[in-house]
Amino acid sequence: MDIKLLEKRKPAIEKLSSKFSVETQFKLMADYAPMPMWVTDIYDQSTFFNQAWLEFTGRGIEEEYGKGWMEGIHPDDLNKCLKIYDAATQTHKRYTAEYRLRRYDGQYRWVLENGVPQFTSEHVFDGFCGSCVDVHNIKEIEHRKDQFIVAASHELKTPLTSLNIYLHLLSGIFGSGSQEKFNHYISGAIDQVDKINGLINHLLDLSKIQSGSLELECSVFSFQALVKSIVKKMRVIIPSHEIILNGKISGKVKGDPERISQAFENLLSNAAKYSKEQDKIIVELYEDTKNVKVSVTDFGIGIAKEHLSKIFERFYKIPGKKEETFPGMGIGLYLSQQIAKKHGGKIEAESEKNKETKFTLKIPIHKSSVKHK
Amino acid sequence: MAKILVVDDDTDILSVMEILLSMKGFEVQVTSKGENALPKTESFKPDLILLDVLISGHDGRVICKQLKSNRETSHIPVIMFSAHPGAAASIAEYGANDFIAKPFDVNNLMKKVNAQLGINPA
Numbered sequence: 001m002d003i004k005l006l007e008k009r010k011p012a013i014e015k016l017s018s019k020f021s022v023e024t025q026f027k028l029m030a031d032y033a034p035m036p037m038w039v040t041d042i043y044d045q046s047t048f049f050n051q052a053w054l055e056f057t058g059r060g061i062e063e064e065y066g067k068g069w070m071e072g073i074h075p076d077d078l079n080k081c082l083k084i085y086d087a088a089t090q091t092h093k094r095y096t097a098e099y100r101l102r103r104y105d106g107q108y109r110w111v112l113e114n115g116v117p118q119f120t121s122e123h124v125f126d127g128f129c130g131s132c133v134d135v136h137n138i139k140e141i142e143h144r145k146d147q148f149i150v151a152a153s154h155e156l157k158t159p160l161t162s163l164n165i166y167l168h169l170l171s172g173i174f175g176s177g178s179q180e181k182f183n184h185y186i187s188g189a190i191d192q193v194d195k196i197n198g199l200i201n202h203l204l205d206l207s208k209i210q211s212g213s214l215e216l217e218c219s220v221f222s223f224q225a226l227v228k229s230i231v232k233k234m235r236v237i238i239p240s241h242e243i244i245l246n247g248k249i250s251g252k253v254k255g256d257p258e259r260i261s262q263a264f265e266n267l268l269s270n271a272a273k274y275s276k277e278q279d280k281i282i283v284e285l286y287e288d289t290k291n292v293k294v295s296v297t298d299f300g301i302g303i304a305k306e307h308l309s310k311i312f313e314r315f316y317k318i319p320g321k322k323e324e325t326f327p328g329m330g331i332g333l334y335l336s337q338q339i340a341k342k343h344g345g346k347i348e349a350e351s352e353k354n355k356e357t358k359f360t361l362k363i364p365i366h367k368s369s370v371k372h373k
Numbered sequence: 374m375a376k377i378l379v380v381d382d383d384t385d386i387l388s389v390m391e392i393l394l395s396m397k398g399f400e401v402q403v404t405s406k407g408e409n410a411l412p413k414t415e416s417f418k419p420d421l422i423l424l425d426v427l428i429s430g431h432d433g434r435v436i437c438k439q440l441k442s443n444r445e446t447s448h449i450p451v452i453m454f455s456a457h458p459g460a461a462a463s464i465a466e467y468g469a470n471d472f473i474a475k476p477f478d479v480n481n482l483m484k485k486v487n488a489q490l491g492i493n494p495a
Contacts (some may be wrong), residue, residue, distance in 0.1 A: 150457065154427075157456035161476040162385040165393050168479040172396075188389060195385070276382075276406060276429050301430065325407075325427040327382070 033131070036101075036111070038069070039118075041127040044089050053132075058104025074100035074108045085115075092117045092125045101132065109136040144330075148315035151329045155199050158327065163192035199329075206314070206331050209338045216256035216342060220366050223253050223292040224285055230261050230268070231283055238272045240279065247285035251292040251365040255343045260363065263336035263347070267296040267359045270333070273326060274357070275300025287365065291345065295360040303351040311349060312337040336361075375490050376400045378419035380410045380436070381454075382429040390423070397483060407431025411439060414446050421489050426455035426464070434467040441468035450489040 020028070027048070030037045036053035040046050045066045054061060057072050064072075073081055077099035088095040095115045100108035115130040166189040173181050208214040231245050253260070271281045275298040282297040303311060307318045317323070317330040333347070340347045344364045351357035377399045379390045387403040394401045402417045404410060407428040414422065422440065426433045433453060440446045453464045456475035464472050471485050487493070 150459075154456045157475050158383050159385065161456065162383075162389045164476045165389045165479055169389070169392060169396070185392075188385075192385065273429065277408070321432065322430055325432055326429050327427070 035134075036132040037130065039127060039129050042089075042125055044085060044127075047127070056103055056132075056134075057101070072102045074102070076100075088115055088117070088128065092119075098135070109134050110139040111135060144315040147317065148330055151315075151317065152199075152203065155327060155329050156196060159192040159195040159199070163189055163196070166192065202329065202331055202335065205335050209335065214338070214342065216259060218254055218256055220252055220254045220368075221257055223251055223294070223363065224249050226257055226260060227264065227283070227285055227294050230264055234265060234268045238269065238281075241272050241275070241281045242279060243268065243281045243283060245283045245285070249285045249287040249292055251287045253292060253343070253363045254366040255363060259339045260343065260361075263339040264294060264296075264361055266332045266336045267347070267361065270359070271296050271298035271300070271357070273328070274298060289365075291362045291364055293360055293362045295358050297356055297358040299356050302353045302355040302357055303349065304353040308349055308351060312347070374398060374400050375421065375492070376402070376417060376419040377421045377423060377486070378410075378413055378417055379403045379423045380407070380413075380428065380433065381405065381423075381425040382407075382427070383425075386425075393479065394486075397486075405429075407433070407436060410436045411443075411446075414440060414449065419449060421486060422449055422451045423486075424451055424453050424469070426453055426457055426460045434464060434469070437464070437469050438467045452485055452489060 027050075030048075030050035031052075033050060034052055036056045037050040038046055038053055039048035046064060046069055049061055049064050049069070054064070057064065057069075059068075059072070062068075070078065081097050081099050084095055084097045094117065097113045097115070098110060099113070101111045103109050111132040112135045113130055113132045115128045118126040118129050120126050166185050170182070170185045170189065173185060205214065228245065231243050235243050268281065268283070275281070278299045280299060282295075284295045284297070286293050286295075301322060303318065307316075310316045311318065312333050314334045315330045316334070317328065337347050340361055340363065345362045348360045348362070349357070350360075377394050379387055379394070379401065380403070381387055381390070382405050384405050387405055391401050391403050402413060402419070404413050405428075407430060410422075410424070410428075410431075424433045424437055428436075433455075437451050437453060440449065440451060450470040451468070452471045452473060453460075453469045454473045454475055454477065455461075461472045461474060470489055473482055473485055
């Protein structure tokens with residue numbers, strides 16, 4: 001600890017010292033601290049671990065003493081850590097290190113370690129005192145955000161590629177007198193502009209939801225009529241799949257038809273996207289006393305159980321060799337779920353890897369329309 | 374007339390590439406499905422393959438490696454393309470002959486295509 005700081009706190013420490021030795025006080029404090037802490041001597045051998053450390057690693061203090069703690073560091077991070085420790089021991093300077101530490105349950109968690117050199121009252125180096133903060137969740141979110149930026153740039157570049165070629169073709173055809181080709185290329189270029197615009201709107205919706213400024217333009221309408229009209233539209237957009245519509249319902253909902261359409265369309269285009277080798281999507285309408293529901297089932301690659309709870313999270317893209325070859329920014333389901341929730345509803349997912357996938361969008365029935373039934 | 378096969382999961386790219394390459398005087402076939410790449414190569418016998426890196430469920434690099442390890446198809450030059458940053462770095466080990474990043478300049482693409490086909494544009 002800093003000598004000046006010690007001197008400043010001397011009166012308080014002396015007061016405590018009448019009850020406990022300084023060493024006992026340190027150990028008491030360290031044991032009450034929520035983060036893992038440790039102390040090493042001048043030979044870089046550990047001499048102390050607090051309760052939080054032992055609880056985190058799930059190991060006994062005897063196992064951790066000396067160099068025992070090294071066993072808990074992820075093998076891929078150990079060399080990097082040892083280099084940092086060596087340098088710090090030689091220079092007697094403060095350091096930070098990020099590494100994966102094995103938790104009691106066997107999971108490696110990213111921790112951020114802060115090491116502070118200790119000196120005796122004669123200013124002689126006396127080892128290090130360090131603490132670790134679990135930064136695993138932060139690291140995971142950071143990683144997901146980096147992946148999102150990569151995915152978003154990929155998505156935006158794809159229509160730009162087509163647009164670029166169309167414009168190149170136009171510049172070649174212009175003046176050659178073929179009106180038909182000219183129109184075809186112009187509409188090709190415009191379609192790609194629309195796609196880029198759609199992608200940018202998704203990004204804007206994302207920031208609107210984040211800031212809580214997504215406004216709904218509500219009206220009361222027939223859910224069945226809306227679903228039917230979207231299925232009709234999507235049959236044109238997704239010619240690769242037959243969209244089969246089953247079920248009849250009468251419930252009306254109060255909401256923003258544009259936004260609900262957006263959520264439902266997203267479920268349909270996902271169904272087509274992840275079942276490229278299949279040609280069927282089943283849409284089913286049903287209702288109970290509280291909600292109208294529409295489910296979308298595809299027979300594609302499926303979703304493993306461990307990812308089902310995460311697919312509605314922002315930027316989440318299912319990891320895996322096959323999964324990572326699909327385009328997308330990892331925001332469609334997040335946006336759709338937020339839209340459903342804004343209407344008091346929900347989207348639920350059922351699937352297994354390589355099994356059929358069923359998404360169900362549920363919106364509460366508008367009360368006054370129930371009375372008229 | 375030289376034959377080119379284009380493999381990309383984005384059908385917009387396929388249709389505009391088909392227009393472009395036909396206009397430049399090539400015979401073109403396209404497919405948006407990774408699993409069709411090998412059968413199409415065997416039936417169409419292209420002189421050059423333009424292959425996307427990420428093809429919805431398939432890794433274009435793996436397809437490239439398969440093409441290059443098959444005696445019937447190993448001689449066909451493959452140009453890979455991708456909008457994915459960093460994709461270029463990983464393609465050489467799969468045997469691809471060249472790479473072009475999306476969005477690409479058409480003249481640049483044509484230069485690479487002609488180079489692979491040994492065509493000297495007038």
